[in-house]
Each structure stands twice: as structure tokens, then as C-alpha cells.
Amino acid sequence: MDVRNVAVIGAGAMGAGIAQVAAAAGHEVSLVDAAPGAAAAAIDRLGGGLDRLVAKGRLTAEEAATVRRRLTPVGSVDELPECGLVIEAVPEDLALKRKIFADLGATQPAATILATNTSSIDVSAIAEAVIHPERVVGLHFFNPPQVMALVEVIHGEQSGAAVLEEAMSLMRAWGKTPVRCSSTPGFIVNRVARPFYGEAQRMVEAGVADPATIDWILRERGGFPMGPLELTDFIGQDVNLAVGTSVWEQTGRDERYAPTDFQRGLVEAGRLGRKSGEGVYTYAADGVLVGGEPDLTLAERLVGGPVETDPLARTLAMLVNEAADLVGRGEATAADVDIAMVLGTRYPRGPIEWGRAIGLAVVSRQIEELDRAFPGGRYRPSPALLDGTLG
Missing domain, CATH: 3.40.50.720 (NAD(P)-binding Rossmann-like Domain)
Structure with missing residues (x-):
């Protein structure tokens, strides 16, 4: 050709x-x-x-x-x-x-x-x-x-x-x-990444921790280049909400992808992030974040605790679960999902590789705990976690 x-x-x-x-x-x-x-x-x-x-x-x-x-x-x-x-x-x-x-x-x-x-x-x-x-x-x-x-x-x-x-x-x-x-909604990156943003927003809504503490945990304990809340400010709350809403609509309003009232409220208030000077955080005229100090004592208490209040474990479990579903449906290979998430979002590890390191059975139990704590379908376990699909 x-x-x-x-x-x-x-x-x-x-x-x-x-x-x-x-x-x-x-x-x-x-x-x-x-x-x-x-x-x-x-x-x-x-x-x-x-x-x-x-x-x-x-x-x-x-x-x-x-x-x-x-x-x-x-x-x-x-x-x-x-x-x-x-x-x-x-x-x-x-x-x-x-x-x-x-x-x-x-x-x-x-x-x-x-x-x-x-x-x-x-x-x-x-x-x-x-x-x-x-x-x-x-x-x-x-x-x-x-x-x-x-x-x-x-x-x-x-x-x-x-x-x-x-x-x-x-x-x-x-x-x-x-x-x-x-041609699945969101393809690989925009679909698998949804829990990275959504779990942080839900934990802030529930009062588990303040945004700066959650971001610190994902950065310093998880190795992510940016925390999920500061990242949505960087992307633009309106842009991130639009992508999430598109995936939600294309999946028949699946509860797993439902936008949060937290993010909707930010957008409705014009708090779009860095570009508007205010989002989850407030920014000076030169774009530098004002305040945003984490509560390190709280962070130490949350990490390693129950999965529903551990920002890192909860986020990782949902990322692995989402990636497993994509692979289990035959929409992409495990290798391609991991490559895409590392190159497209700069995650420190691909979610399938990360899930194997944690233990797929452990992740499955964590998802089941989340499903019991928050019933309604968002936290339904992927069959591919335990049926051998992921090897």
C-alpha cells in the first residue's frame, strides 16, 4: 500500500x-x-x-x-x-x-x-x-x-x-x-482511568480525607506522578467531567462510571481548575497552588486500613478490576492495557501487572468488600479476576 x-x-x-x-x-x-x-x-x-x-x-x-x-x-x-x-x-x-x-x-x-x-x-x-x-x-x-x-x-x-x-x-x-x-466506550485509557478520578472524589464527598491528603497518598505511596484531584484540576474539571459523562452515557449509564456530585458541583460553580484559578484547589495568578497541605498523620492511619477508607488500596483495586473487565470482554489484551496505561497516563505500573503483584485473589476480595460496603453495582467484581483470563 x-x-x-x-x-x-x-x-x-x-x-x-x-x-x-x-x-x-x-x-x-x-x-x-x-x-x-x-x-x-x-x-x-x-x-x-x-x-x-x-x-x-x-x-x-x-x-x-x-x-x-x-x-x-x-x-x-x-x-x-x-x-x-x-x-x-x-x-x-x-x-x-x-x-x-x-x-x-x-x-x-x-x-x-x-x-x-x-x-x-x-x-x-x-x-x-x-x-x-x-x-x-x-x-x-x-x-x-x-x-x-x-x-x-x-x-x-x-x-x-x-x-x-x-x-x-x-x-x-x-x-x-x-x-x-x-471500539468500546473510552477505549483503553479513558475507560480504565475512570476509577482513578472517581474514587478520590467519592472519598472526599464521604469525608474520608481532604483532597491534599488523598493526593499525597496516591503520589507518595502509590508512585503516581500526580494525585487524582490535582490532575483533574490540571486537565480541567469540565473536560474531565465531559469524558466521564460520555463513557457513562455510552455504557447505558452504568453505575460504575456515574459522574460524582462533587465534580458536577465544581463545574457548575465555574471552578474548572488551574485555567479558572480555582477548582478542587485554589491557584495564584502564576498558577502555583495555594495551600493544599496534606494531613500526614491521617494519611498514615488510612493506608493499610480497611479498603473502603484506604485511598491507595481502593483506587488500585478499582483500576485492576476495570482493566480485568476490559481484558475479560476480549476488547484488548492484558499486555496492551498495561502498555497503554503506562504510556498514556504515566502510571508507575500497568494495572494488570499491579494486580498480579498484589495478588488477583486479594484484589477480588477487596472489590467484594467495597461492593458490600457500597451496594448498587459500581463495585461489582470482574469475573476475569478469578476465572483464569488474566493468567
Whole structure:
């Protein structure tokens, strides 16, 4: 398959970043955006970023110029040359994506791989609008794509095996680490990560501990780069709530993914995190957190105690349980889940590996304790914890 020409639809930060990655990998790249002049402006910004890399000694001037020459703004989908791969990176709107893919299906050769960078929409639903839907896959990059190694390669119901293999090979050739997943709500990272945020919010709601203490425990005792509450402030409470709500809606409002009143309240009050100056925490004008001192005596008392009041054990048990469910349903392999969570979220260990280290039987008992303490379905144990699915 000839993938000399690549196109990216959408010239926002993600689309432009993907375009740069493709150009750096040796492809001629066409960048399209619906807003007049947006694609050209994005390429100019990328040029400035390449110049900064030259100044830091990470690229030669010739390498930067070569990458820049490979990037071409194009006015519309209809004006694209024949491509081996087209990646859509527009806002998360199914109708918009379906319109773009219908146009691509009608104008690009049948052998062209058509990929969506969606983080939350069913790939199969997007592919319904396309002639030859077997060529449609998800290529979910992580921000910024120039830096983040992980790409989730998502297969819809009609995605062809050969197309998926070609997509995996291309991502490796681009220097990325691809993992495969079916088109399940949230894919791997956004699904498995839900308990990391949700358990902390529920423990604050219940008065188990203050946010700073919970964050300290997850950072200092768990090895996570950021605590869950400070991380949602960094991401944006509104953004994190929207992703969680999308997974909840797509799973038929499964109680396991139900958004918390705690986070809804923050968003309704305009406390969106660092970007608004106030979220779970308060921030100075320069973005530095104000206060937020943990109660270390309380932290020492909680860790190692009952699982329902131990922020680390409770969070880990739910992460392992969620990952086990994904693997048990056959939506991703255990190895791919672990790789995805380490590369996509910087967890110190993959959840399946962590569960094996703790002991899958121990985790199963912890989940059963949580289910008894908080009945209703959120803490139902995954059958894959004990049925041999995880080895």
C-alpha cells in the first residue's frame, strides 16, 4: 500500500501535531481545516516550533526545513490528492465526522485508510457513512502527539484485518507505540482511568480525607506522578467531567462510571481548575497552588486500613478490576492495557501487572468488600479476576 501522501483533517493543536509527526516520518502531508487560513496558520506555528527545536539542538536546520517543506495547506477535502492515509482530527461531533468520512469515502481511492482520532465516539458509527467501511479505523493519539508515544488503534465492527495491521505498522514506523482495542466506550485509557478520578472524589464527598491528603497518598505511596484531584484540576474539571459523562452515557449509564456530585458541583460553580484559578484547589495568578497541605498523620492511619477508607488500596483495586473487565470482554489484551496505561497516563505500573503483584485473589476480595460496603453495582467484581483470563 502506497502511503507516501498523508492528509490530516483539522488544524487544531492535535491535528497540526499529527501532521508534524507524519511529515517527520517522511510523508508528504496535506493539512485541511474548515476555517479559511487555519491550515496555513497552523503550519506557520509548526515552523516556529521546529525553529525552537533547532535552537535547542534537537534538530538540524536542514531537518527542520525538510519537515516544513512536506507540509501543505489544502482548502477542502475535495481538493486533497490521492492519499494512502487520511486522519480526521475535528471536534467530537458524530454528525460532523460522518459528513467528513462520507466525503472522503467518495473522493479517496478504495485502498485509502480512513482514520479518526476520536477519543470517545464509536468508530463503527463513523464508518457507517463510508463506501468500503472496512478501511475505517481509529488512530487515537495523545496530546501532544509530537511527544506522546502511545496511539490506540481502534477497530470497529467492519474494520479489515489487513487495514489494522497496516495502521499498526505505520504507527511503529512513525516512532509510536500502538496498542489495539475494540471500539468500546473510552477505549483503553479513558475507560480504565475512570476509577482513578472517581474514587478520590467519592472519598472526599464521604469525608474520608481532604483532597491534599488523598493526593499525597496516591503520589507518595502509590508512585503516581500526580494525585487524582490535582490532575483533574490540571486537565480541567469540565473536560474531565465531559469524558466521564460520555463513557457513562455510552455504557447505558452504568453505575460504575456515574459522574460524582462533587465534580458536577465544581463545574457548575465555574471552578474548572488551574485555567479558572480555582477548582478542587485554589491557584495564584502564576498558577502555583495555594495551600493544599496534606494531613500526614491521617494519611498514615488510612493506608493499610480497611479498603473502603484506604485511598491507595481502593483506587488500585478499582483500576485492576476495570482493566480485568476490559481484558475479560476480549476488547484488548492484558499486555496492551498495561502498555497503554503506562504510556498514556504515566502510571508507575500497568494495572494488570499491579494486580498480579498484589495478588488477583486479594484484589477480588477487596472489590467484594467495597461492593458490600457500597451496594448498587459500581463495585461489582470482574469475573476475569478469578476465572483464569488474566493468567
